[in-house]
Amino acid sequence: MGLDISDRNAGILAIAGGVLLSLGGWIGMINLLSVIKNIVVEEMGIGNSSILLLFKILIFFAGLGGLSIIIGGMLVLKDEFDLGRILILLGVGVGVIGFVISVVVNWLNGSLTNFYGYLFHTLEGVGLLLSIIASKGAKA
Secondary structure (H helix, E strand, C coil): CCCCCCHHHHHHHHHHHHHHHHHHHHHHHHHHHHHHHHHHHHHCCCCCHHHHHHHHHHHHHHCHHHHHHHHHHHHHHCCCHHHHHHHHHHHHHHHHHHHHHHHHHHHHHCCCCCHHHHHHCCHHHHHHHHHHHHHHHCCC
């Protein structure tokens, strides 16, 4: 059972949520990968080009959750509800995993003092919430 929002609004929410989730995921993942890269390259002395390429690939994949949601939102706007909703749900799944990783990393660093503040005041958190609402609002 979907929310009481129109399919057009669900598509727009999905696109907006996907953009925010991508931006937040890239920003958060870049910070996380920079810390890991510094440990690997500087502390462990491993710095060949294949390791650096791996970090670039990981940053790329960090944004795929949001991209999937954006494409799903566009499909919902084009009345392709089934495929659009599947892509939105897949993107939300990737987004939840990325969000959980961000929360855990921030918690371990001591910078997460308020989970709800983090959820409602980060691009990634707001994007994830909008995407979840969009996935529930699109026709099943």
